[in-house]
Amino acid sequence: xxxxxxxxxxxxxxxxxxxxxxxxxxxxxxxxxxxxxxxxxxxxxxxxxxxxxxxxxxxxxxxxxxxxxxxxxxxxxxxxxxxxxxxxxxxxxxxxxxxxxxxxxxxxxxxxxxxxxxxxxxxxxxxxxxxxxxxxxxxxxxxxxxxxxxxxxxxxxxxxxxxxxxxxxxxxxxxxxxxxxxxxxxxxxxxxxxxxxxx
Amino acid sequence: xxxxxxxxxxxxxxxxxxxxxxxxxxxxxxxxxxxxxxxxxxxxxxxxxxxxxxxxxxxxxxxxxxxxxxxxxxxxxxxxxxxxxxxxxxxxxxxxxxxxxxxxxxxxxxxxxxxxxxxxxxxxxxxxxxxxxxxxxxxxxxxxxxxxxxxxxxxxxxxxxxxxxxxxxxxxxxxxxxxxxxxxxxxxxxxxxxxxxxx
DNA sequence: TCGTCTCACCTAACACGGTTAGGAAGCTTG
DNA sequence: CAAGCTTCCTAACCGTGTTAGGTGAGACGA
Numbered sequence: 001x002x003x004x005x006x007x008x009x010x011x012x013x014x015x016x017x018x019x020x021x022x023x024x025x026x027x028x029x030x031x032x033x034x035x036x037x038x039x040x041x042x043x044x045x046x047x048x049x050x051x052x053x054x055x056x057x058x059x060x061x062x063x064x065x066x067x068x069x070x071x072x073x074x075x076x077x078x079x080x081x082x083x084x085x086x087x088x089x090x091x092x093x094x095x096x097x098x099x100x101x102x103x104x105x106x107x108x109x110x111x112x113x114x115x116x117x118x119x120x121x122x123x124x125x126x127x128x129x130x131x132x133x134x135x136x137x138x139x140x141x142x143x144x145x146x147x148x149x150x151x152x153x154x155x156x157x158x159x160x161x162x163x164x165x166x167x168x169x170x171x172x173x174x175x176x177x178x179x180x181x182x183x184x185x186x187x188x189x190x191x192x193x194x195x196x197x198x199x
Numbered sequence: 200x201x202x203x204x205x206x207x208x209x210x211x212x213x214x215x216x217x218x219x220x221x222x223x224x225x226x227x228x229x230x231x232x233x234x235x236x237x238x239x240x241x242x243x244x245x246x247x248x249x250x251x252x253x254x255x256x257x258x259x260x261x262x263x264x265x266x267x268x269x270x271x272x273x274x275x276x277x278x279x280x281x282x283x284x285x286x287x288x289x290x291x292x293x294x295x296x297x298x299x300x301x302x303x304x305x306x307x308x309x310x311x312x313x314x315x316x317x318x319x320x321x322x323x324x325x326x327x328x329x330x331x332x333x334x335x336x337x338x339x340x341x342x343x344x345x346x347x348x349x350x351x352x353x354x355x356x357x358x359x360x361x362x363x364x365x366x367x368x369x370x371x372x373x374x375x376x377x378x379x380x381x382x383x384x385x386x387x388x389x390x391x392x393x394x395x396x397x398x
Numbered sequence: 399t400c401g402t403c404t405c406a407c408c409t410a411a412c413a414c415g416g417t418t419a420g421g422a423a424g425c426t427t428g
Numbered sequence: 429c430a431a432g433c434t435t436c437c438t439a440a441c442c443g444t445g446t447t448a449g450g451t452g453a454g455a456c457g458a
Contacts, residue, residue: 017435035320039416051417052436060416118370119318121234156367157381157388163370164363168355171317171362182356189356189392193384216406238445250446251407259445 018056020046025063029110034119065129071115072132090147090196095187102180105166154194217255219245224262228309233318264328270314271331289346289395294386301379304365353393360385
């Protein structure tokens with residue numbers, strides 16, 4: 001009872017500190033790049049010294065892992081919100097799904113690298129951090145199935161197509177739209193290939 | 200005269216040392232990952248101490264840069280060799296080009312990361328290292344043009360498609376063929392979209 | 399042939415990264 | 429009020445890339 005409310009207070013304090021650290025970590029990652037993230041810098045922004053972060057995270061990788069989970073959770077949240085407005089027409093729906101993905105991936109390099117690219121050496125997300133990511137992929141599968149795309153290989157081809165556009169965009173024209181503007185053509189190309197009827 | 204032969208000897212000695220260092224660097228990169236490459240480890244393999252490497256390379260990035268150039272030069276060389284055997288049929292030729300690219304990209308993770316992914320923080324190839332890469336891209340453009348693909352956007356779409364297959368393959372099924380085996384379907388999909396006639 | 403010079407190598411050391419050890423202060427709990 | 433847990437601190441370690449400065453072997457001119 002009293003112990004419960006107390007420990008809940010402490011928990012709140014703890015999670016507040018964690019989110020504060022993570023917010024600072026995101027800021028540093030955006031400013032200095034994901035690999036330029038430094039425990040000393042993060043700590044300084046929350047008024048601590050680097051070793052104190054170990055009271056809240058087991059390691060730097062644990063911070064990356066939490067950020068990874070946050071990013072995919074945010075993706076999931078926005079995708080949920082966007083789901084309501086999905087067009088009825090199959091191609092239009094597919095286009096909207098692709099557009100949403102590209103917009104999210106292109107909006108923030110550090111986030112994109114963390115979510116999709118193996119930029120950080122030896123970093124692999126834990127199951128817990130990975131959970132929202134697999135949920136998102138499951139949701140994509142469900143959407144595609146509703147559009148008539150059921151084969152695993154068809155899904156893989158779609159993800160490859162999106163990944164390619166995003167990666168080329170970041171690699172060769174960051175901030176521009178040289179590849180993202182190919183989205184409509186790419187989606188039509190794919191829709192034709194997997195037999196989604198034209199409008 | 201004598202001075203010339205002498206300096207040529209020294210040059211030979213210098214380039215020999217450079218290639219020896221680069222060979223060791225490749226070995227380390229393949230064993231410990233590209234980011235796990237350490238000057239001390241590289242130096243140890245050529246019987247030196249780390250600071251001595253600075254007699255041959257200005258920095259670790261310079262080593263990465265030289266490796267980058269080597270990798271793309273090797274790509275160019277193999278592509279040259281494969282060019283003779285390109286099929287006459289447009290789709291078959293396109294398929295062969297794609298197959299070659301995927302095979303090369305999937306054969307060596309460290310090399311792929313160095314060539315295509317921004318794995319190493321703050322590393323950007325110099326013009327000299329970049330030269331073979333732009334030559335390869337130019338050759339791809341020429342090939343595609345010969346197949347009737349002339350639009351810049353069509354070329355970009357092709358590179359995105361290949362990049363997507365490679366990246367998904369490395370990210371989600373390293374060593375397997377879950378995405379590389381989609382190559383034929385991807386090429387047909389693309390060929391249909393850009394109007395390369397079916398056989 | 400002999401001094402001199404160059405240059406590839408060495409050791410020592412610095413700055414900066416993640417991480418650990420161990421201690422001090424404050425809040426919760428009895 | 430005493431005890432304990434938690435959170436922060438400082439000091440330090442180890443491994444990075446990199447720089448400073450020295451040493452010795454071979455090349456060159458006298």
